[in-house]
Amino acid sequence: GAVxxxxxxxxxxxxxxxxxxxxxxxxFQATTMFWYRQFPKKSLMLMATSNEGSKATYEQGVEKxxxxxxxxxxxxxxxxxxxxxxxxxxxYICSAQIYTGVRNQPQHFGDGTRLSIL
Amino acid sequence: xxxxxxxxxxxxxxxxxxxxxxxxxxxxGNEYVYWYRQIHSQGPQYIIHGLKNNETNExxxxxxxxxxxxxxxxLPHATLRDTAxxxxxxxxxxxxxxxxxxxxxxxxxxxx
Numbered sequence: 618g619a620v621x622x623x624x625x626x627x628x629x630x631x632x633x634x635x636x637x638x639x640x641x642x643x644x645f646q647a648t649t650m651f652w653y654r655q656f657p658k659k660s661l662m663l664m665a666t667s668n669e670g671s672k673a674t675y676e677q678g679v680e681k682x683x684x685x686x687x688x689x690x691x692x693x694x695x696x697x698x699x700x701x702x703x704x705x706x707x708x709y710i711c712s713a714q715i716y717t718g719v720r721n722q723p724q725h726f727g728d729g730t731r732l733s734i735l
Numbered sequence: 736x737x738x739x740x741x742x743x744x745x746x747x748x749x750x751x752x753x754x755x756x757x758x759x760x761x762x763x764g765n766e767y768v769y770w771y772r773q774i775h776s777q778g779p780q781y782i783i784h785g786l787k788n789n790e791t792n793e794x795x796x797x798x799x800x801x802x803x804x805x806x807x808x809x810l811p812h813a814t815l816r817d818t819a820x821x822x823x824x825x826x827x828x829x830x831x832x833x834x835x836x837x838x839x840x841x842x843x844x845x846x847x
Contacts, residue, residue, distance in 0.1 A: 623778070651834055660822075661779070661837040710778045712835070723769065724835060726778035 619645050621713050623727025630701065631735055637697045638730045640711030646691040647713035651724065652684075655708040667694045701734045708732075739823045744842040747817075753810040755841050757823030760804040767826055768799060769835065770808045772819040779822065779837075782808065813845045 620643040628636050640650055648669050653661040665686055666674045673686035683705075685697040694713075698705055710729040715722040740758040747753040759768065767786050771779040783790055783797045785806075790797040796809040810817055822840040827833045 621778075653837075660839055661773075663834050663836070666834060708776075712778075723781040723784060725781060726771075728778045729776070731776070 619713075619715060619725040621711065621725045621727040623711055623730055625730060626728060627731045627733075629733045629735065632702050633700055634734075635697055635699045636701055636732060637695055638709055638711075638732075640694045640696070640713065640727055642692045642713040642715075642725075645713070645715050647694075647715065648691060649714040650688060650694040651712045651714075652686065652694075652696050653710045653712070655710060655729075661710060664696075698732065701732070703734045706732055706734045739825060739838050741821075741823055741838065741841045743839060744844070746844045746846055747810075747813045749815060749845055749847050750812055753813040753817065753843055753845070755808040755810075755821050755823075755843065756805065757807070758805045759823070759825050762803050762825050765827060768797065768803075768806050769824045769826055770795070770797065771822045771824065771835075772817075773822065773840070774816075774819045782821075813843075815845050815847065817843065818845045819843060 622641045622643050624639045650667040652664045654664050655661045663676050664679045667686045667688040669688045669691050675681045688694040708729050708731050712724040712726040714724050767784050769784040770782040773779045782794050783792055785797045785799055799806045820840040820842050822837050824835050
């Protein structure tokens with residue numbers, strides 16, 4: 618089945634550090650990737666939609682200068698949490714939409730990145 | 736996208752069928768029903784999706800009522816590894832990469 622790889626799986630760093638998370642579709646092309654955030658015991662909340670070759674679309678309340686998204690190719694999107702602070706500690710998950718002519722292809726998710734800011 | 740309602744939690748005995756209900760009474764004609772599950776500390780895993788016909792794959796069966804206002808995900812022989820949060824989501828029918836809106840899901844506990 619379709620595989621989405623997310624790296625790193627776990628990051629622990631000091632406050633003020635910028636952290637980059639990569640999301641790769643390993644065996645398919647993805648024109649659209651999504652970034653979610655999940656706090657403990659809560660559901661996934663969409664942060665932004667990343668389209669290859671164009672600017673990301675951010676959800677209301679998500680700071681685009683804080684969470685930089687780059688989708689430079691059909692298989693890679695990156696999320697950079699700039700100047701991270703303890704309140705940015707969360708579980709970040711990406712998903713990728715398969716690019717085909719068939720409608721309603723499911724999204725496939727990475728295994729998430731657990732970010733802990735000290 | 737239409738909103739879904741699921742029970743917050745359910746228990747199931749190992750080896751028995753797990754039937755997870757979902758209400759989506761405001762679903763529109765071009766919205767599909769998707770099911771995902773999330774095992775603790777992992778990303779969501781796609782299970783199955785359908786429009787109006789019942790669907791079956793190697794993981795589960797999806798039963799959609801004739802009026803499409805509700806559906807049931809069936810895990811025919813639940814195992815301990817099926818313990819997870821199960822999300823029922825409705826999404827527009829297009830290839831434009833529409834986002835998935837996650838609700839609270841159902842926390843399924845499979846017990847020995």
